[in-house]
Amino acid sequence: MSIPLFDTATPLQALRPQLHERLAAVLDGGRYILGPEVAAFESELAAYVGVRHVIGVANGTDAITIALRALGVGRGRHVVVPSFTFYATAEAIVTAGAVPVFCDVDPGTRNVTVETVRAVLTPETAAVVAVDLFGAPAPCAELRELGLPVLEDAAQAAGASLAGRRAGALGDVATFSFFPSKNLGCFGDGGAIATDDDDVAELARALRFHGSRDKQNFQYVGYNSRLDELQAALLRVLLPSLDTWCDGRRSAAAAYRAAGLDEYVGLPETLPEALPAWHLFVVTHPRADELRAALAEQGIEARGYYRTPLHRQAAMARYAPAAELPATEALAATNLALPMSPVLSAAQAQEVVAAVAAYGLGRRGLEG
Numbered sequence: 444m445s446i447p448l449f450d451t452a453t454p455l456q457a458l459r460p461q462l463h464e465r466l467a468a469v470l471d472g473g474r475y476i477l478g479p480e481v482a483a484f485e486s487e488l489a490a491y492v493g494v495r496h497v498i499g500v501a502n503g504t505d506a507i508t509i510a511l512r513a514l515g516v517g518r519g520r521h522v523v524v525p526s527f528t529f530y531a532t533a534e535a536i537v538t539a540g541a542v543p544v545f546c547d548v549d550p551g552t553r554n555v556t557v558e559t560v561r562a563v564l565t566p567e568t569a570a571v572v573a574v575d576l577f578g579a580p581a582p583c584a585e586l587r588e589l590g591l592p593v594l595e596d597a598a599q600a601a602g603a604s605l606a607g608r609r610a611g612a613l614g615d616v617a618t619f620s621f622f623p624s625k626n627l628g629c630f631g632d633g634g635a636i637a638t639d640d641d642d643v644a645e646l647a648r649a650l651r652f653h654g655s656r657d658k659q660n661f662q663y664v665g666y667n668s669r670l671d672e673l674q675a676a677l678l679r680v681l682l683p684s685l686d687t688w689c690d691g692r693r694s695a696a697a698a699y700r701a702a703g704l705d706e707y708v709g710l711p712e713t714l715p716e717a718l719p720a721w722h723l724f725v726v727t728h729p730r731a732d733e734l735r736a737a738l739a740e741q742g743i744e745a746r747g748y749y750r751t752p753l754h755r756q757a758a759m760a761r762y763a764p765a766a767e768l769p770a771t772e773a774l775a776a777t778n779l780a781l782p783m784s785p786v787l788s789a790a791q792a793q794e795v796v797a798a799v800a801a802y803g804l805g806r807r808g809l810e811g
């Protein structure tokens with residue numbers, strides 16, 4: 444593909460010498476699990492996000508499971524979650540022993556709103572999971588006013604902010620994924636939990652280590668879910684570049700708009716005070732898959748996400764909602780992620796828009 448969907452390699456080029464140096468230092472140091480690199484990365488990410496605590500875990504899915512349990516969301520309790528997100532968001536609720544209750548999203552921001560959450564609240568509801576989908580922050584402050592704990596799934600939103608607060612500091616607790624293609628991606632699996640709540644942090648720390656605080660006494664049935672020293676050491680090299688990379692993503696989004704993309708497809712909307720981190724730049728089109736194929740012919744990679752929403756996945760059949768989720772269904776059918784990366788140039792954005800426009804002209808020809 445001449446323009447790939449992601450470009451994870453180019454932004455790392457300049458950092459390769461530092462990455463190699465840190466890799467060698469960890470290998471030579473011989474500490475691989477919960478050592479000084481994880482502790483330092485946790486403090487550095489906490490300072491960046493603006494929270495008191497960060498707890499490194501094995502991946503973003505475990506982060507949600509452990510964070511829910513640390514919030515006290517116990518067996519059989521109900522947790523509201525959007526159906527339009529990656530499967531892991533709901534899967535982690537079930538792994539925690541709780542029951543996912545699927546809600547709809549706003550068609551413009553693609554995120555949950557107070558209204559879509561309120562529509563499915565019951566006396567059983569114990570928490571709300573709000574996903575900062577595609578890197579656009581969800582309205583967590585408003586959701587917290589509903590009086591329930593809010594878990595912010597910031598897996599896709601590292602580097603975003605809302606009203607001056609960073610993604611990861613918007614809920615009662617937040618979770619990150621460092622999956623390689625994410626905005627802050629490591630070199631394998633990795634994740635983290637962020638919170639200002641001392642008790643939630645303390646319990647999450649125990650849960651990631653088999654439910655123990657001292658490796659001798661085991662208070663809970665927990666998990667073996669730690670961020671590796673190697674990954675933490677490398678993430679420490681990447682974190683200082685996150686803001687520059689997100690600026691690059693926002694410039695690419697601006698270039699798409701400046702090239703007139705909105706004439707041909709539906710563009711993502713964001714909350715008024717949001718600074719999105721555009722993990723993915725997802726547009727809508729009534730013939731999204733046909734448009735994807737037309738772009739592929741021009742060497743441009745695009746991808747539809749979450750075509751089958753979570754409430755219709757086989758593993759979630761027992762949690763299927765009684766009511767329809769119309770915005771979810773429409774987005775699942777019509778969304779298309781266009782190339783996005785910190786280094787996507789204005790010229791590349793113009794090339795993509797020209798290809799989208801050419802597809803539109805071709806269709807008009809067919810229909811006319």
Ligand SMILES: Cc1ncc(COP(=O)(O)O)c(C=O)c1O
Pocket residue numbers: 502503504505528529531532574596598599619620621622632633634
């Ligand atoms: C919204 C969302 N939540 C959770 C996850 C799970 O993260 P991980 O793959 O690190 O387990 C991901 C990404 O994979 C995601 O995109």
